[in-house]
Amino acid sequence: MVVRLQYARSASPSTIVIASDRTLVALDSRTDPGLVDQLWGQVSAGTGFESLIGSIPAESAGRQLAFVAIGDIVERADGAAFHALVNGPIGFDVAAAGAPRHVAPTGSSPWLRTNLQSVSHIAIGADAETPQFPLGAGVVATSRIDVAIGEVAQATASTSQRSGEPGSVLLDSHDDAHDGQTVAHVPSANTLTGPVRLADVPHTRPTMMFGYRVNGGQAFALDLPHRYGRSPRVVSGGEARLVPLLSPTKTVSATHLDLRQIGDAVVVSDLGSTNGTSVMEPGAHWRRMAPGESVAVAAGTFIDLGDGNVIEVMPGVPLR
Incomplete structure (x- = not known):
């Protein structure tokens, strides 16, 4: 075990x-x-x-x-x-x-x-x-x-072993499910600098491990891409952790949102949801994402999927 x-x-x-x-x-x-x-x-x-x-x-x-x-x-x-x-x-x-x-x-x-x-x-x-x-x-x-x-x-x-640093935790990201999407830049403390294709974002070794929590609950690390929805799924060949959300009115789509860390950037991707996704960065107002849009966000950002389901991006913890 x-x-x-x-x-x-x-x-x-x-x-x-x-x-x-x-x-x-x-x-x-x-x-x-x-x-x-x-x-x-x-x-x-x-x-x-x-x-x-x-x-x-x-x-x-x-x-x-x-x-x-x-x-x-x-x-x-x-x-x-x-x-x-x-x-x-x-x-x-x-x-x-x-x-x-x-x-x-x-x-x-x-x-x-x-x-x-x-x-x-x-x-x-x-x-x-x-x-x-x-x-x-x-x-x-x-x-x-x-x-x-x-x-x-x-x-x-396994990522610690590849790093050569005992006890360290590194990110092993995958972009199989997002080839061709465009990432729009929102000013934040990450390494993305302007519109880029997600497949072109360099998978550099992260210096921080970011996290998230749902509705003010327990925080978890973004050690893998995460997918949220009523009954989220991963496309063939992809890899992600699935996070089911309650949505009595079905405002939240079955597979609604992807959240992942790439290097020291946190990227939010709407997966073509029916009722949309809204984001609010620290010091800014709520903004509705376009269907299928991806955006780099800062720690402290809130992501609203509907039916009271709000994801908060947590500050990064330095990696040794």
């Missing part, structure tokens, strides 16, 4: 993370060190999920223990499956079948137990404002941890 973990260093860590390739436990940073040592012994020994959660107490250091436990991670063809138990307000985010979701107790219950399927990403903590570092099996104090599983992890690992 391919699992890739990364964590953010922080001067004021909020979480202690105990990790292996099949288990992840995130605890309040005030947890008794003796308990952390005990749990690390179990995780490193490969203790199963049921035995692990049975050994986690309700309190630590005289207070209720808040934690997330994820275990028995198994990679399948459509993503990972695992068991999870959330106790207290920490919660975590996942990308399941390409769609973001926050997992946390609701209502009056202080805990939640669930099984999840088709997961490619797991994230715990606030969005990282600093570079993230790779983590194998171990214990770290952090404010944020991200886990990529299966093909997503393999893609980042």
Whole structure:
């Protein structure tokens, strides 16, 4: 199984993370060190999920223990499956079948137990404002941890190997689905300088990794081209991550939008949607894109696909 973990260093860590390739436990940073040592012994020994959660107490250091436990991670063809138990307000985010979701107790219950399927990403903590570092099996104090599983992890690992820089993450872009489209330039902090054909944009090594989030949810990296729609698809020979969106009125087309990073540029492409796409760059007004138009945009840009589905382009994180 391919699992890739990364964590953010922080001067004021909020979480202690105990990790292996099949288990992840995130605890309040005030947890008794003796308990952390005990749990690390179990995780490193490969203790199963049921035995692990049975050994986690309700309190630590005289207070209720808040934690997330994820275990028995198994990679399948459509993503990972695992068991999870959330106790207290920490919660975590996942990308399941390409769609973001926050997992946390609701209502009056202080805990939640669930099984999840088709997961490619797991994230715990606030969005990282600093570079993230790779983590194998171990214990770290952090404010944020991200886990990529299966093909997503393999893609980042393979690009790191090609770079010759251990731990780095590089972009492997593909333009198969966009040959012949024109990219219009919008003033932004990227490397495109005027109208160009998308196929002619140089695939230079990026120095930043940009991201996105849908409707203010969890942020994810633009490590591959992403396609959004009610039931998005990829043309033959192309490669993209598919992100289904809810659209009760069918304002959003089945395959509506493509978002990708090329070098240090982020390119938005309307895929001939029926009801159109609007973009708003920082400090500018909403502008409606022409059907099939592609445009380079800056971090902080909002993209409206309709039916309340708004994508935000997130700032880039420097690559090592």
